[in-house]
Amino acid sequence: MLGDPTPGEPWARPGVAGGYVVAVPPRSRIDLDALAAIDVHVHVQADLHGHLALDDELAAAAAKYFKGDPYDPTVPQIAADYRALNMAAVIFTVDAEAATGQAALSNEEIAAAAAEHPDVLIPFGSIDPHRGVAGVRAARRLVEDHGVRGFKFHPSLQDFVPHDRAAYPLYEQLQDLGVPALFHTGQTGIGSGLPGGRGIKLRYSDPMLLDDVAADFPDLTIIMAHPSVPWQDSAIAVAQHKANVYIDLSGWSPKYFPPQLVHAANTLLKEKVLFGSDYPLIRPERWIRDFEALEIRDEVRPLIMKQNAVRALGL
DSSP: OOSOOOTTOTTEEEOTTSSEEEOSOOGGGSOTTTOSEEEEEEEOOBOTTSOBSSOHHHHHHHHHHHTOOOOOOOHHHHHHHHHHTTEEEEEEOOOOHHHHOOOOOOHHHHHHHHHTOTTTEEEOBOOOGGGHHHHHHHHHHHHHHHOOOOEEEOHHHHTOOTTOGGGHHHHHHHHHHTOOEEEEOSOOSTTTTSGGGGGOOGGGGOTTHHHHHHHHOTTSOEEEESOOTTOHHHHHHHHHHOTTEEEEOTTSOGGGOOHHHHHHHHTTTTTTEEOOOOBTTSOHHHHHHHHHTSOOOTTTHHIIIIIHHHHHTTO
16 A cells, blocks of 8 residues: 555554555545635556556657656645645546556555545546456445545546446446446547557547446446547537536647537536546646636636536535
């Protein structure tokens, strides 16, 4: 585990081989009224042992796509960055080991590290659907024993079709646990420009594939990540039709948002759209600077920046 939680916290207990297990999510530590915003899309790119979430080729392709300097923050660095901004952050890695061969960062270590910063960090886990029954059991342990508050999926990177019935036992578990599922949708910078895109299939991230999941699991909160280019109209239709579906705005500078997404965020989806940056590939400072220039109604801005996330995340 990454360090120890704050001494005396009632939600932490000793675990095996040292470290700690978070027995109850530290929900009360986030002062929602004091926060300027909640970023629902923040990647943990490195652990404290020097392991990275992506191999060198995929990381370089993503950095080139986003035109940013390489930055692989650990959980304590993320906490410091967001505390300085007076924001909370939903943090996660992506378990895509079956498809990429890259060993996943530890969900348990991320959760334990987040427990040291409960004023700003909300830990999500990531389970590769290819793990089958073992993955289903792992999801329950992560929530019940480690304080994980939701799960991140990347269908293209994890090489699975979201509405594949083989993934349904995992979704059923998340629905039973009452935690949201965050799905990558649309184009991805991972593999961009590489021969064959490194085998990564964009069509697996068509948001219309999540319509089946939302219909079959009506009590599962689903967050569709990113402007879903080239399927933006599909994402808007699904979010409008399914009460349990939200859209996060991460992964794109707001100045590049499709016009129909801006219109929907101002009107029929004003309570269904969430602030997300895609940190560290897009920093929240840059995202907010560009968002401020966008034609978003004054009464809608606080919904997008914080209030919708409070409801979607069950904070």
